[in-house]
Amino acid sequence: MTDFPPYPSGLRLAGRRVLVVGGGHVAQRRVPQLIAVGADVHVVSPHTTPAIEGLVGSGEITWHQRAFEDADLDGAWYVMAVTDDRPVNDHVSALCDERRIFCVRSDDASLGTAWTPAVGRHADVTVAVLGSPDPRRTAALRDEIVEGLREGTIAAPHHRDKTPGVTLVGGGPGDPELMSVAGRRALMEADVVVADRLAPRELLGELPHDVELIDVAKLPRGRSAQQDEINRVIVERALEGKRVVRFKGGDNFVFGRGYEEVLACRAAGVPVTVIPGLTSPVSVPAVAGIPVTHRGVAHEFAVVSGHLPPGHPESLVDYDALGRLRGTVVVMMGVENASQIADALVAGGRSADTPVAVVCDGTMPTQRTVLATLDTLAKQLEAEAVKPPAIIVIGEVVRVAHPDAFPAGG
Ligand code: SAH
Numbered sequence: 009m010t011d012f013p014p015y016p017s018g019l020r021l022a023g024r025r026v027l028v029v030g031g032g033h034v035a036q037r038r039v040p041q042l043i044a045v046g047a048d049v050h051v052v053s054p055h056t057t058p059a060i061e062g063l064v065g066s067g068e069i070t071w072h073q074r075a076f077e078d079a080d081l082d083g084a085w086y087v088m089a090v091t092d093d094r095p096v097n098d099h100v101s102a103l104c105d106e107r108r109i110f111c112v113r114s115d116d117a118s119l120g121t122a123w124t125p126a127v128g129r130h131a132d133v134t135v136a137v138l139g140s141p142d143p144r145r146t147a148a149l150r151d152e153i154v155e156g157l158r159e160g161t162i163a164a165p166h167h168r169d170k171t172p173g174v175t176l177v178g179g180g181p182g183d184p185e186l187m188s189v190a191g192r193r194a195l196m197e198a199d200v201v202v203a204d205r206l207a208p209r210e211l212l213g214e215l216p217h218d219v220e221l222i223d224v225a226k227l228p229r230g231r232s233a234q235q236d237e238i239n240r241v242i243v244e245r246a247l248e249g250k251r252v253v254r255f256k257g258g259d260n261f262v263f264g265r266g267y268e269e270v271l272a273c274r275a276a277g278v279p280v281t282v283i284p285g286l287t288s289p290v291s292v293p294a295v296a297g298i299p300v301t302h303r304g305v306a307h308e309f310a311v312v313s314g315h316l317p318p319g320h321p322e323s324l325v326d327y328d329a330l331g332r333l334r335g336t337v338v339v340m341m342g343v344e345n346a347s348q349i350a351d352a353l354v355a356g357g358r359s360a361d362t363p364v365a366v367v368c369d370g371t372m373p374t375q376r377t378v379l380a381t382l383d384t385l386a387k388q389l390e391a392e393a394v395k396p397p398a399i400i401v402i403g404e405v406v407r408v409a410h411p412d413a414f415p416a417g418g
Contacts, residue, residue: 022046030091031056128154160196178285183371206257239272292370308335314342318352331356336403347386363406
């Protein structure tokens with residue numbers, strides 16, 4: 009019997025009783041998948057792992073804290089015998105056979121009447137790989153297929169989403185691995201991609217060749233002229249019936265002028281969606297080993313654009329208030345004005361000894377960190393020839409990350 013392949017079927021378990029006999033690590037892996045499909049999960053086991061207890065505590069599953077009783081099968085549509093006690097699994101699966109309830113066995117899959125596939129999801133498709141006796145192989149195949157779907161190397165070309173409109177996609181700090189799955193999919197489904205210099209550019213090489221790529225760096229210069237041109241292009245292409253992706257570094261709404269594009273689309277009646285990205289003021293320090301918050305050290309962080317110097321008539325930043333802050337100040341686009349910014353923070357009350365880390369080219373092969381204090385920042389930037397893009401992290405979190413460079417705690 010076991011020589012026949014399994015008959016694949018998608019079980020719709022929402023609201024249906026599923027019995028999991030056993031509360032160990034196998035159950036811990038399976039239960040979340042059952043919750044995700046809406047099943048009414050009952051775990052029977054004298055003990056469970058803390059993770060399963062957590063699901064009980066949050067009311068997502070029911071735990072019967074005792075040994076299995078035959079009546080537990082009443083009303084069950086599907087059963088998992090996943091104890092580490094073989095006779096118990098034997099007993100449960102024998103009873104299931106009698107009652108015609110499909111039963112999965114963790115100790116010996118060949119004895120069960122159902123197998124759990126390696127499952128992956130991509131958009132609205134569920135991928136299930138069944139059949140190899142080696143679970144690592146099934147998992148690897150599943151990963152390969154899901155990855156192919158994500159990257160567009162496996163596609164049903166005539167079925168991809170063709171609804172026209174604009175999608176703002178945040179590409180993260182630069183390393184393509186740090187982009188969201190949703191963002192990647194939107195990119196692969198685009199007819200037109202309008203990309204910035206700081207967007208993860210390696211991904212652009214993977215675009216199908218019929219995709220129109222518009223490089224913003226090549227549009228006419230001048231801040232507003234360029235933005236007007238971007239707004240015009242994305243709206244125009246969407247009105248032609250195309251799917252447009254506006255692709256930027258980090259998150260489009262963090263110093264990315266993303267909302268201006270949203271407004272332009274709305275004004276033209278073009279549907280617009282937003283896929284957030286990992287923003288650099290948080291993620292770039294993180295990859296450099298610096299937390300923006302730390303218990304007992306920083307209970308706040310402020311992200312500031314340094315593109316205008318302190319005191320500039322158009323600056324909206326209150327440097328006096330920032331100088332009084334005890335937490336972390338993260339300055340973006342601040343290399344050029346770093347010296348004046350450091351002075352303004354000290355004038356506002358921040359100690360001149362405050363540790364500073366400047367992370368350049370975050371997540372790129374050329375990434376490096378330059379350490380300084382507010383006092384020495386300008387000198388260090390010059391000595392190290394720091395060029396944008398760089399993130400300037402100011403505050404005691406830098407001392408936490410680099411205790412040797414800033415020994416005298418304070
Ligand atoms: N929307 C982007 C920020 C755009 S402003 C985001 O959410 O991250 C551009 C500034 O971001 C740069 O001047 C620099 O301060 C910072 N930046 C972006 N990517 C960076 C990176 N990989 N490494 C260092 N700084 C980066």
